[in-house]
Amino acid sequence: MEYSAAQLERYSRHIILAEVGVEGQDKIAAAKVLIIGAGGLGSPAALYLAAAGIGTIGIVDGDVVDLSNLQRQIAHHTRDVGRDKVLSAAEKMTAINPDIRVRPHQMLLDAANIREVIRDYDFVIDGTDNFPTKFLVNDACVLEDIPFSHGGILRFDGQTMTVVPGKSSCYRCTFRQPPPPDAVPTCSQAGVLGAIAGMLGTIQATEALKYVTEIGQLLTDTLLSFDALSMRFRRVPLRRQSSCPLCGTNPTITELVDYQQNACALK
């Protein structure tokens, strides 16, 4: 792609990196990334990916901004309370970087519509706040063969893994099904330290950038988790399971189902 002098200056710290360079910035500009959830994880991911110059960024959310979101969902400002989250986030993204195209998807994803939404993207960031939707995103991405970053935070803890369908372990290889709705505390009951949303969401944005620029080693076949109280990070190796009901040798999940929603279980 042709860069203006201003664009070269904007992306200079990427271009200087030997691993990224002009070629890497070209790949970033050509990439399409979908962020599911404009909340705690989606906000930092959206802002960093916009700043990085990802050419097309989709952002999906059906909610409006609530005052209680502002403690961690940094794409939203006080004056945005009551606005659609996707419009609030899109405004901040294009304010940081007018070069990019933001596609706001103001909707709730379900088994009937998710595949069509994700199909057009190169990489998906799961920034959802509940287990049923996390399984839905995993299943849809595996069925559509789209790499994605799983992420979740609760209290002082975060966890993330990257899935490249057909190559690496999927979320369901390890976690077979969503926990029963009453087994999980809701976020309003459990609480979350706001800054850990940034810790996790920026790891997810980094994975998206590594994937599109084809550099480094992705966080595949590994569950990375941290406890912010002790600030200890742990890597648990995962293996793709031939018995996985989704990506195993004899899959039993061949189409999507909606699980009972318990919104806000893992925010």
Next chain:
Amino acid sequence: MINPEREITATKNLRGVNCPMNLVYTKVAMAALKPGEVLEIILDNGPPINNVPGSVKKEGHEVLSQTQLTDGAWSVLVRKSPQTPKSP
């Protein structure tokens, strides 16, 4: 021995361009060349000539010569590496 000056494919005048934008423009100019082709960059004396050739070498390219010009600036000839480096 081939005279590299005869092989110059492109010249980028970076007089007055500070670090690190001189490296950015060098990399953009290098990206437009084919492997093995030679780029001439004109760099200011001082930090530019002290920094840019080293950065270019780290990327795997070959610095063929550095010649100071009458105005104090430097002409640096760089041959593009046979393959794109993945890591320095």
